[in-house]
Amino acid sequence: MSRTIVSADFRPPKGLANRHLQTLLPRLLPRRRLARDTEIINLPDGDFVELAWLRNAPVRHDAPLFILFHGLEGSFDSPYARDMLAAAARCGWRAVLMHFRGCGQASNRLPRAYHSGDTADAYWIIAQLAQRYPHAIKVAAGVSLGANMLVKLVAEQGGDGLDLAGAIAVSAPLDLAASADALNTGFARVYQRHLLKSLKRKIATKMSQGPLPISLTPHQLKELDSFWAYDNEVTAPLHGFASASDYYRRASAGRLLGDIEIPTLILHAADDPFMPGELFSRLPTPSDAVRVEIARHGGHVGFMERRGWRLSSWLARRITAQLNDWAALSPSTMGWSLQSASRSDS
Known part of the structure; x- marks a missing residue:
């Protein structure tokens, strides 16, 4: 060590x-x-x-x-x-x-x-x-x-x-990619589901208030069931990243x-x-x-x-x-x- x-x-x-x-x-x-x-x-x-x-x-x-x-x-x-x-x-x-x-x-x-x-x-x-x-x-x-x-x-x-x-x-x-993988496994999916519910609720509110630089309908947003999916379709385009992989690579400390x-x-x-x-x-x-x-x-x-x-x-x-x-x-x-x-x- x-x-x-x-x-x-x-x-x-x-x-x-x-x-x-x-x-x-x-x-x-x-x-x-x-x-x-x-x-x-x-x-x-x-x-x-x-x-x-x-x-x-x-x-x-x-x-x-x-x-x-x-x-x-x-x-x-x-x-x-x-x-x-x-x-x-x-x-x-x-x-x-x-x-x-x-x-x-x-x-x-x-x-x-x-x-x-x-x-x-x-x-x-x-x-x-x-x-x-x-x-x-x-x-x-x-x-x-x-x-x-x-x-x-x-x-x-x-x-x-x-x-x-x-x-x-x-x-x-x-290592954000590794964390996204870990949260999509076993009981950890409970934490993922809880956090995604809060994130999607906020984005849905913003979508109802005006256009966002994301290509999703409210129904498609609701169907995102992992951080990989959410970060690829919401976090990345909303903040100037090419994809979830690009975001995880550049944002990981x-x-x-x-x-x-x-x-x-x-x-x-x-x-x-x-x-x-x-x-x-x-x-x-x-x-x-x-x-x-x-x-x-x-x-x-x-x-x-x-x-x-x-x-x-x-x-x-x-x-x-x-x-x-x-x-x-x-x-x-x-x-x-x-x-x-x-x-x-x-």
Whole structure:
């Protein structure tokens, strides 16, 4: 195993190691209550995104800033989002989530959506926040689709192109074609069907409001039953790709792991049902700026552990430890101390 790829210290509770159980558990537990303020940010192309700011943020203008990018059809209401934002706030960080276009409280304006390789909006938002909080340490985190997007962004922009001290990617589908295959197999089709239902509902609404650059009738849209089919007929033409294969090839961030210069933590479960088990064996060796922690169990954005008598998020605990480690360093000394990075029980 590469020295940049190590074992995570996540251990599931007895009887709760199944990958589908881990994936579904966070969605079955009571949702954490958090208050937010919504901010609309207009984009250069005339569209907009919604930012969800956690209330009771630090007063200090130079307080560290945690920026979260959600997964496919996720939002501020996603259990992992609330856990991660709350964890950052407990560490004294100002916490904000960027909704991808159309994933907030209002539909986006333009005849387009968002996709796994769409880095432009995140780049724009990070630049705006850099102007607003020039003296704050900033760390971005992405989950699932948002994680692939973030890894692609930090790889493309390098250490000088982004005002980020670090990045955290959770359950990132770094090989999109392989993930589309995995989600079209066995029980994982349940997740595929659920996500496609949400995606198709949004596109159907847009189709009823005006013409889109796709050659589908409402009935044909309804019949799309896999990500390969949906991405070939909707995602690709809507966002300038020749086909699903072209989209997966160009949008997958795994091929760029060796180019990353910003300290980046990747958290992954070997049993993630959204991906092949040997995901990292088919990807390039990560750069020295990357630390990949692979847990044997955890499912897709699951990582539920037992703390005392309660189930809780190991993911939030691991991120808390990482934010504390990074906040203790000045921007000039940001990097990997493998000893400190492994203190996930703090």
